[in-house]
Each structure stands twice: as structure tokens, then as C-alpha cells.
Amino acid sequence: xxxxxxxxxxxxxxxxxxSIMSISLGVGSFERDEESSGMFPFATGLxxxxxxxxxxxxxxxxxxxxxxxxxxxxLKAAELLGILIVYVILFRGIGYTLATALFLLxxxxxxxxxxxxxxxxxxxxxxxxxxxxxxxxxxxxxxxGPFGF
Amino acid sequence: MNTLRGIVKLIAISFMAMIFFxxxxxxxxxxxxxxxxxxxxxxxxAPGGGMDVAARLISPYTAKVLGKxxxxxYRPGASNTIGTxxxxxxxxDGYTLLMDAHSASSLMAAAIADLPFDWQKRTWIGRLCLDPxxxxxxxxxxxxxxxxxxxxxxxxxxxxxxGCGGAGGISTISLSTFLLAAGVSLSGTKRxxxxxxxxxxxxxxxxxxxxxxxxxxxxxxxxSAGKIRLIATTLEKRSEDFPEVPTTKEAGxxxxxxxxxxxxxxxxxxxxxxxxxxxxxxxxxxxxxEFLDRAKKVGKVISVLGPEAMKSMVMKQYEEYLYVLTQVGxxx
Amino acid sequence: MISIDFLLQGFGYALNPFNxxxxxxxxxFGTLVGVLPGIGPTAGIAILLPLTSWLNPTPAIIMxxxxxxGAMYGGSTTSILVNVPGEVSSVxxxxxxxxxxxxxxxxxxxxxxxxSSFVGGTLGLIGxxxxxxxxxxxxxxxxxxxxxxxxxxxxSVVVSLAGRRLPKGLISxxxxxxxxxxxxxxxxxxxxxxxxxxxxLGGIDFVAVVVGLFAVSEVMINxxxxxxxxxxxxxxxxxxxxxxxxxxxAMLRSTLTGxxxxxxxxxxPGPISFLAYDIERRFSRHxxxxxxxAIEGVIAxxxxxxxxxxxxxxxxxSLGIPTSSALAVLLSALMIYGLKPGPMLFKERPDFIxxxxxxxxxxxxxxxxxxxxLVGIWARIIMIPYHYLAPLVLVFxxxxxxxxxxxxxxxxxAILFGLIGYLMHKLKYPTAPLVLAMILGPMLEQSVRQSLTxxxxxxxxxxxxxxxxxxxxxxxxxxxxSVWSRLRLKxxxxxxxxxx
Numbered sequence: 001x002x003x004x005x006x007x008x009x010x011x012x013x014x015x016x017x018x019s020i021m022s023i024s025l026g027v028g029s030f031e032r033d034e035e036s037s038g039m040f041p042f043a044t045g046l047x048x049x050x051x052x053x054x055x056x057x058x059x060x061x062x063x064x065x066x067x068x069x070x071x072x073x074x075l076k077a078a079e080l081l082g083i084l085i086v087y088v089i090l091f092r093g094i095g096y097t098l099a100t101a102l103f104l105l106x107x108x109x110x111x112x113x114x115x116x117x118x119x120x121x122x123x124x125x126x127x128x129x130x131x132x133x134x135x136x137x138x139x140x141x142x143x144x145g146p147f148g149f
Numbered sequence: 150m151n152t153l154r155g156i157v158k159l160i161a162i163s164f165m166a167m168i169f170f171x172x173x174x175x176x177x178x179x180x181x182x183x184x185x186x187x188x189x190x191x192x193x194x195a196p197g198g199g200m201d202v203a204a205r206l207i208s209p210y211t212a213k214v215l216g217k218x219x220x221x222x223y224r225p226g227a228s229n230t231i232g233t234x235x236x237x238x239x240x241x242d243g244y245t246l247l248m249d250a251h252s253a254s255s256l257m258a259a260a261i262a263d264l265p266f267d268w269q270k271r272t273w274i275g276r277l278c279l280d281p282x283x284x285x286x287x288x289x290x291x292x293x294x295x296x297x298x299x300x301x302x303x304x305x306x307x308x309x310x311x312g313c314g315g316a317g318g319i320s321t322i323s324l325s326t327f328l329l330a331a332g333v334s335l336s337g338t339k340r341x342x343x344x345x346x347x348x349x350x351x352x353x354x355x356x357x358x359x360x361x362x363x364x365x366x367x368x369x370x371x372x373s374a375g376k377i378r379l380i381a382t383t384l385e386k387r388s389e390d391f392p393e394v395p396t397t398k399e400a401g402x403x404x405x406x407x408x409x410x411x412x413x414x415x416x417x418x419x420x421x422x423x424x425x426x427x428x429x430x431x432x433x434x435x436x437x438x439e440f441l442d443r444a445k446k447v448g449k450v451i452s453v454l455g456p457e458a459m460k461s462m463v464m465k466q467y468e469e470y471l472y473v474l475t476q477v478g479x480x481x
Numbered sequence: 482m483i484s485i486d487f488l489l490q491g492f493g494y495a496l497n498p499f500n501x502x503x504x505x506x507x508x509x510f511g512t513l514v515g516v517l518p519g520i521g522p523t524a525g526i527a528i529l530l531p532l533t534s535w536l537n538p539t540p541a542i543i544m545x546x547x548x549x550x551g552a553m554y555g556g557s558t559t560s561i562l563v564n565v566p567g568e569v570s571s572v573x574x575x576x577x578x579x580x581x582x583x584x585x586x587x588x589x590x591x592x593x594x595x596x597s598s599f600v601g602g603t604l605g606l607i608g609x610x611x612x613x614x615x616x617x618x619x620x621x622x623x624x625x626x627x628x629x630x631x632x633x634x635x636x637s638v639v640v641s642l643a644g645r646r647l648p649k650g651l652i653s654x655x656x657x658x659x660x661x662x663x664x665x666x667x668x669x670x671x672x673x674x675x676x677x678x679x680x681x682l683g684g685i686d687f688v689a690v691v692v693g694l695f696a697v698s699e700v701m702i703n704x705x706x707x708x709x710x711x712x713x714x715x716x717x718x719x720x721x722x723x724x725x726x727x728x729x730x731a732m733l734r735s736t737l738t739g740x741x742x743x744x745x746x747x748x749x750p751g752p753i754s755f756l757a758y759d760i761e762r763r764f765s766r767h768x769x770x771x772x773x774x775a776i777e778g779v780i781a782x783x784x785x786x787x788x789x790x791x792x793x794x795x796x797x798x799s800l801g802i803p804t805s806s807a808l809a810v811l812l813s814a815l816m817i818y819g820l821k822p823g824p825m826l827f828k829e830r831p832d833f834i835x836x837x838x839x840x841x842x843x844x845x846x847x848x849x850x851x852x853x854x855l856v857g858i859w860a861r862i863i864m865i866p867y868h869y870l871a872p873l874v875l876v877f878x879x880x881x882x883x884x885x886x887x888x889x890x891x892x893x894x895a896i897l898f899g900l901i902g903y904l905m906h907k908l909k910y911p912t913a914p915l916v917l918a919m920i921l922g923p924m925l926e927q928s929v930r931q932s933l934t935x936x937x938x939x940x941x942x943x944x945x946x947x948x949x950x951x952x953x954x955x956x957x958x959x960x961x962x963s964v965w966s967r968l969r970l971k972x973x974x975x976x977x978x979x980x981x
Contacts, residue, residue: 007908011652018659025673037666037673040926041659048655055648066908073705081900082705084697084875086630088892100879104872111868112707122869126876142883196527197809205813209531223524224887226683228665234679240800248864260670310935316670317861341625341934342668344747344927347809350748354800357935357970366816370801374823376621386924446819 004066008056015048076110083107096135096142101127177229181349183243183423187218190413192248193232195225199280199364202447203411204248207277210440211430221248228317229253234266241272241416243423249414251319255463259470260317260479272419273412275431276454276462278444280409281325281384283394284362285377287353295400296358299331306337314346314367317479322470323362323383323407325477330402336475353377364409365390365448383408384450410451412459428455484610491835495843500540500836504844507544508851513549516559516567518692518881519891522552522807531813538818539833543840545814546794549807550602550841554848557594557783562587562863563874565696565881570750570786570918572691573758577771577778579699583711584774587860588718593728593776594783595852596720600732601784602845605740605791609798610838614824617799620744625931626942630952631742632925635752635917637959638759642913644772647967649910657918658684667927680890687919689882689894694912696878697899700871702906712863718856724776731761731780739785743792744802750786751920757785763962772913791841798822798834844945 018138019042028036069077087103113119135142190208194200201221208219224232233253239245247253258268270464289408292298304307311328313321321342328335341358343349346367353361354376361377365388371377373389379394383406387396397405413427434440437451444451494500514525525548530540556568574594581590608616623631636654643650663674664684675681703711720728738757742748761781762771767785771778796802801822803809815822826834863870882895905912936942943949 007904007910008652013626015655025671037669037671039803039924040674040929041662044655044658044662044922048652048659051648051651051655055652060646068907069705076704076707077701077903080701081896082872084896084899088889088896090877091889100876103487104876107872107875108868111704111871113868118869122873126873130876130880134884195806196523197803197806197813201527201810202813202816205530205817221527222887223527226886226888227679228670228682230679231683231886265677307937316665316668339934339937341931342927343931344667347804348747351621351796351800351802355621355624365814370812370817370822373821373825374800376800404760443817447813447816 003068004059004063005056008052008059011048011052012056013052014051015045015050018042018045019049021045079110080107083110092143097127097131100130179425183426184215184217186244187220188215188243189220189222189245190248191222191224191232191236191245193224193226193229193236196223199299199366200248200250200252200411202366203250203278203280203449205445206440206447206449207413207431207434210434210437211261213425213435214428214430228261229257230261230264232256233268236414237266237268237271237416239416241418241420243415243419243426245416246274246410246427247271247414250411251409251466254316254414255466256319256322256470259467259474268343270417272415272417272424273456273460273463274414274419274424274427275373275456276410276412276452276459277431277434278411278449278451279384280319280364280366280411280448281360281382281388281450282319282364282407282409283368283372283382283388283391284323284327284360284380284381284397285350285353285368285372286360287356288376288378290359290378292359294395295327295331296395298380299328300335302328302331302333302338302360306333308339309360310339310341312341312343312352314343314349314361314363316342319407319409320346320349320362321363321477321479323405324360324409324475325473326469327362327397327405329473329476330405334388340477350377369448389445390448391395393430410452410462412454424456426480472477484905487831487835488610488839490832491837491839492842494539494832494836495543495839497586500543500840501843503540503544504547504728504840505535505847507547507583508551508554508844508848511548511553512555512558512848512851513551514548515555515571517884518559518565518567518633518688518878519884520881521568522549523805523810524884525552526807526810526814530810530817535847538815538820540820542811542814542833542837543844545811546837546841547844549811550844551848552807553602553787554572554595554598556854557598557779557858558591559877560882561590561594563696563780563870563877564699564861565874565878566688566691567881568750568786569687569691570754570782570789572695572751573754573782574779575695576758576822576913577773577775579695580772580774581776581779582860582863583713585713585716586774587712587863588715588856589720589724589776590779591856591859592719592853593724594779594895595849595856596725597728597732597735597780597784598787599845599849601736601739603842604733605738605788606838606841606845608740609791609795613795613799613829616744617796617802620746622948623745624946625928625935626946626949627952628748629925629928629932629943630949630956631745631748631751632752632921632928633956634952634959635756636925637956637963638919639914639917640960640963641759641762642755642772642911642917644911645967646909646911647964650914653905653910653912654914654918658922659913660690660915661919661922661925664946667923668930674743680888685894686882686885686891687916688885689891690898690919691916692878692882693744693895693898693900694902694905696874697895698902698906700875701899701903703867703871707868711867715860715864718860720776728776728780730764731777732784734760734764735781735784736788738781739788743789743804744795746802747924748804749920749924750789750805752924753789754782754918757781759959768848787845794841795856798826799824821853874934 022038022042026036027038090099094141101123192200192204204221212219236247346363351359381397381400431453491617500728526545556571557574559565560571560575564579566575578590578655639654735757742753758781761777762768797808803812882891885891
């Protein structure tokens, strides 16, 4: 499958870049006083380069049946990731509790929840619970929103 | 129905606005009396280290004196830079302070050449304690004094194996300073770097390296267990726990006086009245016998310095460390 | 034996109600703390350390040690239920445990994890009781070359984790090695692959990567088919007696695998659990089941990591060397009381040390008694409709990764690796090798460089030291064996990796 070959080629490039960057860190040798930060990553980069080539060749000749998702499915996964990202961005701005409640609300809706009582109670309840247990009891510094919680 | 919704919305919004203003007013009133809420003492390292122990010494004492909790918050990462930067960029209201140490100021700046922030831009409050360094060898080693080690290293540097607990840490500085003072050319020796004091001392006890230097709390157990022998200490006078260990001065190396230290600092521009509160607390702690006793148990030597003295100490150390690290080739 | 007398005396003190209560509280708090990915026993012990101000040393240390144990029990719960490892050592448990949960066997997995933990922990304690001093001495023989050998052996597990697709598995491991080297060079201290970012200088946190790779990606994968059944109905809550009998061998083997390496400072429980997992797979009659829900895949890491917990106390009490950061904090607690670990501790304060050890035995029993009935409750949690469960899991992941260093950066890492894990799953790249290589990489690199410094650049050091050589030979042997068995068996019988 094309995606597989592309991925393998990506690995080849990755290995190449890692090797190049390692050389700038200094590769050195086994001799005393010449050890250097780049030695190990260089070996890693080289390994990735070689394995990537092998894999690209293998994927091209014997396509591994990769389970590529349907458009609709992938979209759902992407939307979920999107909501998660928004949650993290909002966290500092509007405070942990509110951000968490909103996140729970929207992601449950996305995943197919329809019972409004359930959604609201779980969203708000969990958010408040987390704030108390984690913020107050365990002392994790969660941002407080404009209301102080 | 829409009107009802509209009214509810209006009430909700005005209620929220009211609370917002209330909270703001209360905060404004709070400035005059410090502290009015819990203080966060940021430890820029992982729990269990020297800074942590010092933080645990001072925070309950301060909390009792000031009447508000002093919470220890760990923010480890990147050789103490992440946590330090967090405090230096925090609001200067006295509620976010730094558990400062050599590794978060002088040593950090000397070791890392391109720090992305100005490490000197902070409010120095005070030094609390010293963390003396002990030089050690394996218990059955033929070397008995620092002079022995110096001679051996000079004679055969190619085979001299010494171990540091951490790439640019206090042990590296202590060992390098001593070896430089002894006239040993560092580049010919075998410097083995470990991730921390414990692995380095374990390797010493197992005979994989020949010479190490770590702080009091780290060497205590192995020395009592008889697995390693303490050769010298960088304190002014001999340690009470190990009275048979000479000081570096007595051993003939008076210029080798590296000690770790811990103290308190704050973001730049901290109001003077807040600084004074802390300075007084530190001074009181230093004359409180119970506090001194607890400090002794964990291997810290209480030696309080005020803000000015602390700043000049740090600057002096920075110059020293800069020199040593450049010699060792560690400055990046 | 003198030890027995002292131990019995210790039990006498340990069984007093207050000490029992302390052990219980510690175990509970530890379990809670172990469940959260970001807060581990280190932070848990650190949080409760202020209590040492007004407790006597014995009950305080009993409670703090209880936290350490409890965390090992707690970490596996979320690994199994929702693929969120609470501790580094629980990562391996998730490989098969989560698959079992999806098959409706969450109860069995949880119960077996608890029982195996109990066996491992208790047997480890017996080792501590009778053999502590000589074992601690023996551990000193391990120097950098020996560590290197051991790490190579652990790395050879990558080959079996790669399953059918060796090149992809190696690629995954290579990426893991690279990720582990981002940050400060552990020996020279300069920045590697950080592009000037201070956050990257601190390195990419392993827990954040695992949470993203395992949990976040799993939720994304399940999100694709909205309304599809993720967890099958629970068929059985507890293992049968026959299953228990069959598992005994696995439990004993994993105890040994876990106990001995844990005597070495800096030997993290992570690689130990991978090693135990691999050893079980080789002994198993159905190696292809590993990664798809083999119960031994849960027993092995759990037994090993609890044995390692007990083993960790050996160098700690005998020599004062903490083998992990949690023990380091515990050590500072001991010092606050003026109790200096070492042979002096055993001689001067036998009442203290043996009471603590006795209460550890009791603590293990308590945790078993606590966790077994809870299995029913835990297993039912995953019966919550997935559209509620998944968001809750994500909130949990957020808190967990944030609390690692109180830094949002780690949360972003988790999200990024959620996406990467999703792609890896679609492209059939196994994730376990990446995880293993990421932990092992730095250790491997450090021990190589330290060894070469000691030897002055000569590779001969690895051959001249018998223990190191032994491990290297074992590692080579293991790799050859894995590759050979792969070539020999028919493709359908090959061991699968967890992402298939």
C-alpha cells in the first residue's frame, strides 16, 4: 500500500537527518578523550536509515495490508483530537474546572452521547471533583479561572 | 420563553461580574499584610535531592512563623533551568519563591554558556545552609590523604579514574578544583560521569572508580557502613559526624573550599518589606536550637547570609566555577 | 537464625493498631497515587513527608513504605482497564492486560495482577529478610560494563516485541532510542536535538509519551467507530483454581527476574518488567498469545515489579543507596529522624528496622485483601458507556501528564504522541519497542561511555569481565533464538505485537 511505502521513506529521511545532526554534535571515536555526544545518535540515525530502506523495499514488493481508516472514521478521530487540543489551550485561560467541564461535554457529544442529564452531570460533576481532589488535596497547581476555581 | 431566558442570562452575568469585582477588591486589600495566602516555594529539581531536603527544613518553620502554608512545588528539568526560569518570570508578589542553590545560580550559569535568560536578574533574599563536600576513596584504598591522591594522579594520570555524580554538578567542580590545585593535567585522566551521587559512590564502593566527591547526605551511609573512606572535607572546621576527617585546609589544600549551598530567592523587583520578612525568618531559624538540630540530622550546616552577602558570594563563586569549568572543558 | 527472632519481634510491634492503621493509610494513598500517571510514589512520599514532624519514626516509615508498595499495585489497575499505565513499571502490564479487558476478562487480569504482585512482593521480602547484607555486597560488583551487558539483554526483548514485522519493530525501537537522546547529554551536559528550546533541554518525558502512545491513540482509534463495542461483556470476575495453579510457575520465575536486578542502583523497574515479560513468553507454550491477551503477560511484569520493590530496599537499608527516586525521598525521611541506614541500623535499632520490614509483609497482605474485592468494582467501571468513559480517560490523561513536572509541555507531548500512536497503529508499526528503547537508550549509552572511559577506549573491557561477557552472550543468544523461531514457524503462529 502506498501509505506504507511513504512511511518507510519518511523513516529513511528521518534517519538521514538524525545522522547529519549527530555529525554536527561530533562523532568522535572510541579513543580516550574523543568521545562525543553525537556517537550514539549517529548510530541510531544510521540504523533508522538502513531499516527504513529495507522496509521501503519490503512494502513495495509485498504490500502489508495496513488498515487505513474510512474518511468518516478518521474525521471523528481528528475531531476528538481537535477538542482535546482546544481543551489544553483554554486551560490556562478559563481555568481548569470550566475547561474540563466543556471538554467532557463536547467530547461525549462527539462520541454519541445523547442523554443530556447524564452528559451535564458527568461533565460538571467530574470537573468539580477533580478540582477538589487534585487541586486542594494533592496540591497540583491547576489554573483557576475567573471565578477562582 | 425568550424573555425568561434573557432575564436569567442577565442575572447570571451580573452575579458573575459582582463576584469578579469582589475578588479583585479583596486582593487589593491583601497587599498590606504579607502573607495572606499560601506561598509556593519552587524546587527546580526532583524530590529527594539536596534542595528538597533544605526546602523541607525551612518550609514548615516558615509556615509556623508566618501563619500561612508554604507549599513545596517541584518543577524539575534541564539542570534546574526550567524551575528557575518559572520563578524569575513569576509575579513579584512574594507568593512564588525559589529554593535557590548553587545549582540554580552560580554553577548553573558557569556550566551552561547560552542560558536563554538573565540568571542574575533576581531578588536575592538569603542563604540558609551549606552542603559540605566530602572527598572519598574505597575503604581498602592505599591512599590515605589528599596528598597521596595528588601524587598518584600526577605520576600516572592516564590510569587515574575519578567519578562525578552528574555532568556539571558540585562533585565535578570539587574534584576538578582539587586536581587543578594539585597540578594534575585533567585532560589525561579518566573522568567517569554518573547520573547522580548514589551511582557514583556505589561505583566507588565497588572499586570501579578510585576517587569521588559528594555531599554530606550522600556519603553518610556508605561511610558509616565502612565501604568508603572519607579523606577530606571542604568545611571550615571538622564535621561533627566525622571528626576524624581532616579539612582541606589541614590536608594542605586551603584553596579548595567548594561547598554546595541552599537559600531563598525571588523574582526580580520583590518589594522590600517581603524580603525583610524572609530575611528575619532565616535569621531566627539560625538561632533556633530545634531547627539547628533537625538540620544537623540531615547533614546541612546552617550558615545564614543576608541578601547583599549572598549576592557577592554567588558572584564570587560564579567567577571561580567559570574558570574551573573552562579548564575542564565543560563549559558549553 | 537471628533474623527470625528479630522478625517475629518486629511482627509484635507491627501488629499494634496504630502501626496497622499507618500501613493501611500508606497502602491506600500509594494505590491512589500509583493510579495517576504523573504522580508516582516519589511525589506521594514527598507529599506526606511533612507528617514526619509529628509522627514517631516507626509509624511514619511504615506509612511511607506502604505508599511505595501501594503505588506498584495501583499502577496496574488503569493499565489494564484503560491502557493508561500509572507507573513506568506498569507499561508492560498494559500490553496484555488491556487486551484482556477488551475481551471481557478485566476481572481475571486485575485479580491475577494483585495475586502475582503479592507473591512477588512477599518472596522479595523474604530475600530482604535473610539475605540483605550479602546481597548488597554482591551488588557492588556490578560496574558500568555489567550494566551494559544487562541493558543489552533487556534490549534484545525488542526483537520479540517486534512480532512479525522485524524491520518495523527495529524502526520503532530506533525512534525510541532517538527520543531518549533528546535533551542534555548525560555525560557531557551539552544540548542534543533541542533546537534552542529550554523545554526540550529537559528531555521528553517518558510517561507523557506512553500515555499518548497507549491511551490517547487508543481513544482516537475507538472514536472512529462511534457506537461500536469496545469492551466485551464481563464473563468471569475471578480466575479459576486451575488457572491459578498453572500460573504458579510464571509467578515464581518473574519474582526471580524482578528481585535480583533491583539490587542494582539505577536499574529502573521498567526494563525489569520487559525482561520478565520476555522470559515468560519463551517459557510459554503459546507464545503467539502474548500481546493478544495472555494472562502470563500480566503475571510476569506484576510479579517482577513487586519483587523489585522489595529488592530495592536491600541496598537502601544495608548500604543507604537508594535505587530509585522514591527510595531517595524515603532515605531523606530516615535521615530526618537521624536513622542512618547501613549495618549500624540493623545493629543499633533492630526494633525499628524489623518492625518496618514486618509491616511490609503485613502491607502486602493488606493490599491483596483490599484489591481482590475491588476487582469487581474496577471491572465494572469499564462498563460505563464508552462515550462517557473515553472523555473521562482523556481528562485523566491530561491531569496525569500535567502533574509530571507541573508543565503543560508534557501534555502537548502526550497529545502529539497520541497522534503518532494512531498513525503507527494504522501503519502496523508496533509501539512497545519504541517504549522499551526510550527507557533503555540513555542507560545503554551511559554505561557504554562510562565503561569505555574506565577502559581508556578499549572494547576489551566487555570481554574481560565475566559477568558482562555473560550477559552479552545471553543477549546474542536471545536474539538468535527469536529470529530463528520466527523463520521456523508458519506466519500465522508468530507472536503478535499489541497493535495488530
